[in-house]
Amino acid sequence: MIEAFVNDTLRNATPIVLxxxxxxxxxxxxxxxxxxxxxxxxxxxxxxxVSSATSSVVVGTLAAIxxxxxxxxxxxxxxxxxxxNLYITGIATNLLSGGLTVMLTDLWFRSKGTxxxxxxxxxxxxxxxxxxxxxxLNFFDYLAIASPLLLLFVLRGTSxxxxxxxxxxxxxxxxxxxxxxxxxxxxxxxxxxxxxGLAGASLSLxxxxxxxxxxxxxxxxxxxxxxxxRDRPFLIGFSALMLGFVTELSIFLQVSTQISPxxxxxxxxxxxxxxxxxxxxxxxxxxxxxxx
Amino acid sequence: xxxxxxTVARALFTLAIALAVGFVVIVLTEEEPLEATSAFxxxxxxxxxxxxxxxSASIPLIFTGLAASIAFSSSSFNLGLEGQVYLGALTGxxxxxxxxxxxxxxxxPVILLSGFLSGALVAGISGLLKGFRGVNELIxxxxxxxxxxxxxxxxxxxxxxxxxxxxxxxxxxxxxxILPRILEPSSLxxxxxxxxxxxxxxxxxxxxSRPGYDFRVTGxxxxxxxxxxxxxxxxxxxxxxxxxxxxxxxxxxxxLGVHGRVLRGFSGGYGWNGIAVAxxxxxxxxxxxxxxxxxxxxxxxAQIASFEAGLTPxxxxxxxxxVFYLVTAEAVLSFMKGGRKVD
Numbered sequence: 001m002i003e004a005f006v007n008d009t010l011r012n013a014t015p016i017v018l019x020x021x022x023x024x025x026x027x028x029x030x031x032x033x034x035x036x037x038x039x040x041x042x043x044x045x046x047x048x049x050v051s052s053a054t055s056s057v058v059v060g061t062l063a064a065i066x067x068x069x070x071x072x073x074x075x076x077x078x079x080x081x082x083x084x085n086l087y088i089t090g091i092a093t094n095l096l097s098g099g100l101t102v103m104l105t106d107l108w109f110r111s112k113g114t115x116x117x118x119x120x121x122x123x124x125x126x127x128x129x130x131x132x133x134x135x136x137l138n139f140f141d142y143l144a145i146a147s148p149l150l151l152l153f154v155l156r157g158t159s160x161x162x163x164x165x166x167x168x169x170x171x172x173x174x175x176x177x178x179x180x181x182x183x184x185x186x187x188x189x190x191x192x193x194x195x196x197g198l199a200g201a202s203l204s205l206x207x208x209x210x211x212x213x214x215x216x217x218x219x220x221x222x223x224x225x226x227x228x229x230r231d232r233p234f235l236i237g238f239s240a241l242m243l244g245f246v247t248e249l250s251i252f253l254q255v256s257t258q259i260s261p262x263x264x265x266x267x268x269x270x271x272x273x274x275x276x277x278x279x280x281x282x283x284x285x286x287x288x289x290x291x292x
Numbered sequence: 293x294x295x296x297x298x299t300v301a302r303a304l305f306t307l308a309i310a311l312a313v314g315f316v317v318i319v320l321t322e323e324e325p326l327e328a329t330s331a332f333x334x335x336x337x338x339x340x341x342x343x344x345x346x347x348s349a350s351i352p353l354i355f356t357g358l359a360a361s362i363a364f365s366s367s368s369f370n371l372g373l374e375g376q377v378y379l380g381a382l383t384g385x386x387x388x389x390x391x392x393x394x395x396x397x398x399x400x401p402v403i404l405l406s407g408f409l410s411g412a413l414v415a416g417i418s419g420l421l422k423g424f425r426g427v428n429e430l431i432x433x434x435x436x437x438x439x440x441x442x443x444x445x446x447x448x449x450x451x452x453x454x455x456x457x458x459x460x461x462x463x464x465x466x467x468x469x470i471l472p473r474i475l476e477p478s479s480l481x482x483x484x485x486x487x488x489x490x491x492x493x494x495x496x497x498x499x500x501s502r503p504g505y506d507f508r509v510t511g512x513x514x515x516x517x518x519x520x521x522x523x524x525x526x527x528x529x530x531x532x533x534x535x536x537x538x539x540x541x542x543x544x545x546x547x548l549g550v551h552g553r554v555l556r557g558f559s560g561g562y563g564w565n566g567i568a569v570a571x572x573x574x575x576x577x578x579x580x581x582x583x584x585x586x587x588x589x590x591x592x593x594a595q596i597a598s599f600e601a602g603l604t605p606x607x608x609x610x611x612x613x614x615v616f617y618l619v620t621a622e623a624v625l626s627f628m629k630g631g632r633k634v635d
Contacts, residue, residue: 034430074617082621087369087430088571092616095564099609106604107321217438223431262446269439276432277421 003135005252010141012251013244015040015199015215017144019222020240021151022195024233027226028155029188030168031086035075035093036196037219042097043068043200045104048210052120057139057205060120064201069193071097076189080182094219102212113212120208140202147195148237155233164188217269221247224272228279239275246271303572306618307586314590314611322603331597332607336589342596344478348550350581350588352377352559354487355542356566357573357580358494359535365498365575366507366531367514368419369430373539373563375437376411378444380540381547381554383410386452388465388548396468400548403469407544408537414440415536416529423525429532437563448554460556471549481549488581490538495577507531539563561591561609568612571619587612 019036026033043064051060071093078084078092102112109115123138155161166174167181175181199218204210221243229236250267253259315329322328336342356373363370370376384407391399414436421427448462471481498504510517510527518524543559551558565587572586573579594608 078617078621082618084617084622085620088567088616088620091371091564091567092613095609095616096613099606099613103321103604103606103610106606220431220434220438224435227428227431260446260450262442262449266439266442269435269442273432273435273439276427276435277425 034090038097065197068197072193357569360570372433372437381543384544411540412537419532
């Protein structure tokens with residue numbers, strides 16, 4: 001029972017952890033990408049469609065990643081070269097993905113709700129009988145566990161990581177120290193694309209179906225994890241796990257109690273709200289201090 | 293004056309590109325593109341019913357557009373408009389139903405005021421948190437709004453449901469409080485005048501009053517405002533408060549004028565489109581009116597084309613997102629500005 005709960009929590013946290021890692025990289029670069037929600041949704045769609053068409057989980061995952069990178073680059077190009085507002089472009093992406101996925105499912109599959117892909121292969125799951133809570137996890141779940149570690153290494157151990165952090169702290173100083181700020185941000189948006197693509201694929205591929213608005217706010221909750229984790233990969237991983245737990249709790253209570261599912265679905269949002277209210281954004285605070 | 297002409301030209305250019313994208317999408321996806329295109333772009337003007345509905349659809353967008361513009365011009369990112377609209381609709385309806393039987397001359401203002409306050413307080417929380425705890429209002433308002441939408445859904449499907457109707461809708465308001473209709477049988481109602489008056493009042497507030505000046509200075513540069521002696525924290529709070537209130541009134545007026553009750557998801561998109569409306573208008577309260585009309589035109593066009601020509605109404609969302617992508621892009625049309633380089 002507890003094992004199953006821990007297990008479900010881990011699996012619920014997977015897309016949040018992955019997206020949060022992508023969000024962190026863009027945030028450190030100084031250009032927070034708030035289009036994660038839309039990138040997850042679009043890549044969940046393309047991932048399951050392509051994996052069904054090619055009968056390959058790997059190709060499906062790659063398609064999801066490619067979609068997400070393309071969208072991330074669209075945001076980057078609009079902001080960098082068309083000088084659009086970063087946040088508005090992120091919102092545009094979220095709106096576009098909502099409309100586009102519904103339109104495509106309607107056109108291709110004559111459905112605006114759930115589309116089931118019976119031929120879509122499912123990613124293999126591990127069977128570790130001696131460690132029940134790690135049982136039934138797939139490739140994406142293990143990747144989610146490894147991502148904060150990987151990110152910690154990149155940030156602390158590579159010159160790219162240092163450049164990334166430098167761009168976010170002060171882009172002018174970074175520029176005059178010889179950092180190609182533009183290129184660093186471009187790479188950070190590509191990385192965000194990879195992570196949100198994986199997050200999207202981790203939603204749709206194991207189920208073999210696509211549901212309208214499948215991302216269900218996970219992109220936003222991932223941003224909460226980034227703020228809560230104060231730019232530290234492990235803390236972010238932990239925060240995302242907590243938020244995964246809250247999400248799992250709302251699902252668990254729906255099954256086991258009589259409380260209205262609508263009310264239970266609000267739990268992740270209100271808990272996230274309390275979290276951002278209690279753990280203020282350190283970077284915003286610093287900027288506020290400059291004014292005082 | 294040259295600057296203003298350029299602003300208008302850029303807005304028109306953005307809208308033209310968005311419509312062109314819409315046209316391309318229709319041609320690519322529809323079996324009979326010509327019929328769908330003419331239904332989308334032209335049918336609205338063929339009779340007063342469609343045209344009245346277009347004007348009616350612009351009313352909530354004027355309110356949410358004003359709400360977004362007051363927040364943006366004071367450097368507050370209110371992304372909670374969707375929830376505020378919905379909450380305003382529910383609060384107004386609930387108060388109206390509970391006060392049933394009282395003279396409409398009293399009830400209607402009370403409904404509008406209670407709707408205003410509900411949205412204003414919710415958005416005000418985000419404003420306070422921003423000023424005093426450095427909490428990003430973009431995230432806090434969005435999370436609150438997402439939660440509120442679900443709570444309102446719960447209330448209209450549960451405790452406040454109109455059981456006999458079998459709909460996902462609240463109990464209806466009494467006929468006497470419903471705003472008078474214009475251009476029947478379309479759904480256009482006198483709330484239009486309320487929206488127009490609000491736009492003018494907000495213009496006077498922003499450009500002809502001291503607090504409005506404080507708002508605008510804070511929007512341009514909060515550091516400058518701070519050293520100029522403006523209470524920046526108060527501006528953060530009041531701008532969010534007014535923004536949330538205006539958005540909520542948009543929902544309340546839509547209930548009072550069109551539906552007479554809260555229908556599940558009736559306000560879907562009013563909030564996001566309000567943001568686009570404000571951006572097209574460059575946060576100018578009077579510019580919000582034509583921008584809202586344009587967005588209402590897109591919505592109505594897509595709806596008409598969906599039942600006249602079987603078009604997927606989501607096409608309007610794609611056109612809207614194109615507007616979003618382009619509307620803040622300063623590089624659009626900058627070649628017209630005397631060949632000055634962008635960078």
